[in-house]
Structures are given as C-alpha cells and as structure tokens.
Amino acid sequence: MSRHPAAIQSVAVEPRGLAVAWADGRSFTFHPIWLRERAPLEDTLDPRTGQRKLEAAFLPLELSVLAARRRGEASVEVGFSDGAVARFAGAELRRAVAETPQLDLVGDKQLWDASLGGFPRYRLDDAKQEAGLLGLLDDLARLGCVLVEEVPAEKNGILEFMGLIGNIKLTNWGGVEDVRVDANAFDLTLTNRGLEPHVDNPYRSSTIGYVVLHCLENSFEGGESGIVDGFAVAERLRAEDPAAFEALATTPVTFRYQDETTLLENRCPLIGLDDAGAVERVAWSNRTEFADARPPEELALYYRARRRLAELIYSDEMTVRFKLQPGQAFVLDNYRVLHSRQPFELSGGGNRHMRQAYFDRDMVSSRQKVLRRRLAEG
Numbered sequence: 001m002s003r004h005p006a007a008i009q010s011v012a013v014e015p016r017g018l019a020v021a022w023a024d025g026r027s028f029t030f031h032p033i034w035l036r037e038r039a040p041l042e043d044t045l046d047p048r049t050g051q052r053k054l055e056a057a058f059l060p061l062e063l064s065v066l067a068a069r070r071r072g073e074a075s076v077e078v079g080f081s082d083g084a085v086a087r088f089a090g091a092e093l094r095r096a097v098a099e100t101p102q103l104d105l106v107g108d109k110q111l112w113d114a115s116l117g118g119f120p121r122y123r124l125d126d127a128k129q130e131a132g133l134l135g136l137l138d139d140l141a142r143l144g145c146v147l148v149e150e151v152p153a154e155k156n157g158i159l160e161f162m163g164l165i166g167n168i169k170l171t172n173w174g175g176v177e178d179v180r181v182d183a184n185a186f187d188l189t190l191t192n193r194g195l196e197p198h199v200d201n202p203y204r205s206s207t208i209g210y211v212v213l214h215c216l217e218n219s220f221e222g223g224e225s226g227i228v229d230g231f232a233v234a235e236r237l238r239a240e241d242p243a244a245f246e247a248l249a250t251t252p253v254t255f256r257y258q259d260e261t262t263l264l265e266n267r268c269p270l271i272g273l274d275d276a277g278a279v280e281r282v283a284w285s286n287r288t289e290f291a292d293a294r295p296p297e298e299l300a301l302y303y304r305a306r307r308r309l310a311e312l313i314y315s316d317e318m319t320v321r322f323k324l325q326p327g328q329a330f331v332l333d334n335y336r337v338l339h340s341r342q343p344f345e346l347s348g349g350g351n352r353h354m355r356q357a358y359f360d361r362d363m364v365s366s367r368q369k370v371l372r373r374r375l376a377e378g
C-alpha cells in the first residue's frame with residue numbers, strides 16, 4: 001500500500017524541539033514556541049480565521065516539548081511545558097517546511113513563446129461555475145493569460161465577469177476605463193499610435209496585479225495585439241548572458257507618470273527575483289522608465305543589458321499576435337505578460353473601443369485558493 005507523502009513516519013522529543021519524519025523522506029525539528037504559537041487551541045487561535053489570540057511574544061522562551069505521540073499517520077499530539085496539549089496535522093507541518101511556498105497564484109508555470117499560438121478560452125458562462133472559474137485561474141497561474149468569450153460588448157459588460165473574481169482596483173484612471181482615441185488625453189494609450197510591449201503602470205508602488213482588456217469594437221484596419229511571456233524572455237537572458245541578467249535584476253530604476261493632477265513614482269529593477277532567485281516580476285515600460293544618474297561604466301552595463309532584453313521582447317519568435325474581437329476579454333498577469341498594440345487607421349468608417357480594468361494580485365490569488373479549498377472539501 002502506498003502511503004501519503006505527508007504521512008508521519010515517526011516523531012521524537014528532542015531537547016531543542018519536536019523531530020518529525022515524513023513518508024517522503026523529509027525530516028525536520030520544530031522549535032517548541034513555533035509549534036505552541038500555532039497550536040489549534042481555543043485560547044491560542046481563532047478557529048474561524050486562524051488569527052492568533054494569545055500574545056506569542058510573551059510565551060516563555062524556555063518553553064519545551066514534554067511529550068509527543070503519533071495519532072495514526074495523519075497527526076501528532078504534543079504536550080508542552082506550559083501545560084498545553086495540542087494536535088497537529090502532519091500534512092500542515094510538512095507544508096511548512098516545503099522549499100517553495102506559493103503566496104501568489106498557486107501552480108506550476110509553463111513558459112511560452114510564439115509557438116504557443118493561442119490561449120485557453122472560457123465562456124463567461126463557464127466562469128460562472130466554480131469549477132470553470134478555478135480552471136480559468138489555474139490557467140492564468142500557468143500561462144499568465146486567458147481569454148474570456150461571450151462577454152456582453154457593452155459599456156460595463158466586463159463587470160459581471162470581474163465580480164466573479166472579486167473587487168476591481170480603483171486608480172487615478174478610474175475603475176473601468178476607456179481605451180480609445182481621445183484627443184484630450186494625456187496618455188499615449190489613448191491615441192491611434194502603436195504601443196510598444198509594456199506592462200501597465202509600474203510607476204505605482206501598489207502596482208497593477210492583473211489587467212482585463214475588454215473589446216467592444218475593433219473594426220479599424222490594424223490595432224492587433226501582441227503579447228510576450230516576460231518570464232520566458234528573462235530566463236532566455238539568464239541562460240545566454242548571465243551578467244546582463246544580473247545587472248537588470250540588481251539595478252533599481254524609477255518609473256514615473258505625471259500629468260496636471262497626478263505624480264506617481266515607484267522604484268524596482270526591471271527583473272524582480274524572489275528569495276530563491278526565481279523571476280517573479282518583469283517591469284518593462286519604455287514610456288515611464290528612468291535610470292538613476294550612475295557612473296558611466298555602471299550605466300554602460302545596464303544599457304547593454306536592457307538592449308539585449310529588448311531585442312528578445314521585440315522578437316517575433318517570442319510574440320503571440322491576435323486581434324481581439326467584440327465580446328472577448330483578455331486577462332493578463334501584469335507581473336509577467338507584456339502587451340503591445342499595432343497602430344491603427346482612423347479612416348474607413350470603423351471604430352476601436354476597448355475598456356480595461358484592473359485587479360490587485362491578492363484579489364485573484366485569494367479567489368483561486370478559496371475555490372481550491374471549497375472544491376477539495378466538496
């Protein structure tokens with residue numbers, strides 16, 4: 001009989017804490033306070049939220065584990081020197097010592113280039129089912145983009161879909177904002193010029209997590225969209241030119257947007273890495289990126305590296321192109337996927353009208369995790 005990898009193989013009380021070994025071969029010794037402060041006990045944690053009620057900082061520093069007993073393969077009962085007795089799930093303890101905790105959207109990533117061709121498509125009606133919405137969010141975690149179809153091609157037609165995930169993010173641009181030619185606009189988005197590949201608004205410290213672009217009309221000649229997997233591009237750069245990758249990952253630059261009523265600034269490197277050195281964000285916005293006045297030799301390296309990254313970003317080999325149709329909405333991970341637009345002709349009696357809105361990152365990951373929990377329980 002095969003055992004669950006997180007089944008508890010053995011437990012032992014050590015002077016420094018509780019030693020646990022799991023069926024997958026991993027073992028770890030937990031500090032007594034680490035266990036005690038998360039004990040699932042009435043006086044310690046709120047059972048509904050898991051929020052801590054006990055002031056953990058005042059637990060005795062010399063607290064120890066006095067006894068431990070395995071309760072089947074799934075849990076261990078632990079007695080502490082302050083008299084508390086609590087039962088811990090082996091799987092939860094195993095998760096706590098996992099190498100890569102996923103705080104953001106959960107799931108493995110699949111890097112892609114132009115050969116990907118298309119994207120997972122969901123109808124609005126699919127997303128109204130919990131299993132369908134979870135499938136959509138899992139694909140978003142994997143690829144960084146999904147297409148939603150049969151969204152009403154009307155002014156706020158996107159809000160029903162977005163409400164299935166959570167609240168939209170409000171910015172100085174508003175909630176759901178128009179993307180169409182506007183002669184009075186400050187931003188280059190609101191013209192008919194082409195837009196080079198970019199992520200949205202890296203000039204915010206509370207930056208955009210996900211972009212939802214909803215097509216109401218797209219009948220002008222031109223105006224095709226292009227998207228690039230920023231993580232795939234960054235990994236290509238890391239493989240072929242580690243020094244350039246390093247320069248972009250360690251040189252913070254300032255992103256800035258200003259108009260008559262707004263001044264937004266943020267600093268981050270073009271390539272953001274997590275604690276383990278994996279790429280977690282690509283911030284690319286030619287319109288709003290400004291390097292510091294550093295010594296020329298430092299900037300020479302930065303500019304060389306930026307050029308190489310740009311060559312990859314602009315290459316046909318990395319770009320998937322398509323033309324959004326009325327009633328389609330495109331969801332993009334704004335930390336990962338860069339988007340661009342071809343210029344379009346204002347003649348010929350057509351029109352191009354998109355509407356876009358944003359989510360914070362945690363709004364989306366929260367929805368995915370809750371759906372996973374609910375569907376696993378159901």
Ligand SMILES: [Fe+2]
Binds near residue numbers: 189198200339
């Ligand atoms: Fe954009």
